Amino acid sequence: MLTFTEAQLMGWITPVLWPFLRVLGLFTTSPLFSTRAIPVRARIGLAFLIALCAQASLQGQPTVALDSPAMLGALVQQVGIGMAIGFTVRLVFTAVELAGEVVGLQMGLNFASFFDPMSNAQTSAVSKFMSNIAMLLFIAINGHLTILMAVMKSFDAFPIGGSLMQALARARIHELGADLFASALWIALPMIALLLFANLTLGVISRVAPQMNIFAIGFPVTLVAGLAGITLTLPMMEQPLTMLMEQMMVRLAGGR
Template sequence: MPPFTFDEAQIAAWVAPIFWPFLRILAVFTSAPVLSSRSVPIRVRIGLSFLVAVAIAPILPSAPVYGLNDPSAVAIATQQVVVGLAIGFVVRLLFGVMELAGEIIGFQMGLNFAAFFDPAMNSQSSAVARMFTQLTALLFVVLNGHVLVLGAVANSFAYIPVGVDFLPRLQGLEIYKLGAELFASAFWIALPVVGVLMFTNMALGVISRVAPQMNIFAIGFPITLVVGMLAIALVLPDMLDPFNILMGKLVAMFGA
């Protein structure tokens, strides 16, 4: 019986359909929210990326086989990492919108003085921004946002296949225009609370003119804080609609 042998081309044919999706998925898990948190060990990200790559490999479009020692292998690996980081960045913008809305509300409430270091975002944030970020993470998981992201990763192989010139196609997505969408959406979400707080400040200004003997600085901050908390409690149930709209816009860029 002849010995079982295999050559380099066969190894590349077996490994390539899983290895290239694995790199793209790992880049997504490294940059996308929730799984990119420091609380998630690196081994867990690598293991999940491999399992997802094995699961979606049969449905991915066929791609040219590149050997791992081929001179173009580095370029192909760079392509997968850049595309994966782009998908993760687009999803992270959704959390950035909610965090910016919380920062705007916290600034109007006077809570930005209580900013603290957020290890999840690796930056300082106010209490309101941290609360909005945690609620966004909860909505992201409950509303199957992670499933939509995986669908976007799988569909990205049809839009940006392995081995093609990916820079023109990434440029066609116009990801840079999402910056304007970030600010517009954040102000849209924060507008009801900011409007209530502005009306409260106007009322306090009128009171300070009518009753100058009243120390408006002593009572202004507690009143603004209470009114802001009540306004947030009334607005929070309506956060689901803007979250769904933003998630649909961001994930639809990659055809999910």
């Protein structure tokens, strides 16, 4: 008859439990894994599988017993760090969506908004299109594998049993707000310049030929110019998206 001691059970459960909670926190907020298309049971099973497969690379982690006073702090730390990693990746997609909002405003397409059931928010057509392109590019550059690797690397920078607030302060996630707006303007800048040139041209035409109904031709011209700008800039979106992902990895590794 096989018998197990409490110490043996804790030695088997705790090495899998803490990575499982951190990965599960990631799946709660990350752009790809948190969608409603993935059932909750599938997320839980995938998080357990990842935690189980990562045991070979997580040797030497501090052991926190489930009946110790530090257990609650470790639980909050694992879930908080996982959610912070997913939130950081979400900010990368938010930069692309913000660029789409700015471009849609310049094109006059911001009125073409609709309710997105996946995000439970109102979004414009241009913003949703650029978000979908960013998601496809994210998968093409193996971004989903990158964030899983970031979770595993985070155990080196933020080991089990540490302070959640110290981990967040070291990752400097609060500084990503400025990078969000800067990256969004960087992505949208070529299209903004093209649409500004189109509007200036229409303004000159309205002054040279006042009898022309500039309102009748203004919207089709800006719409065509915006679509042409999106077509020309989409192949160049990989560079800013890759740069933002690398910056995210450096922050989550505790680097400067």
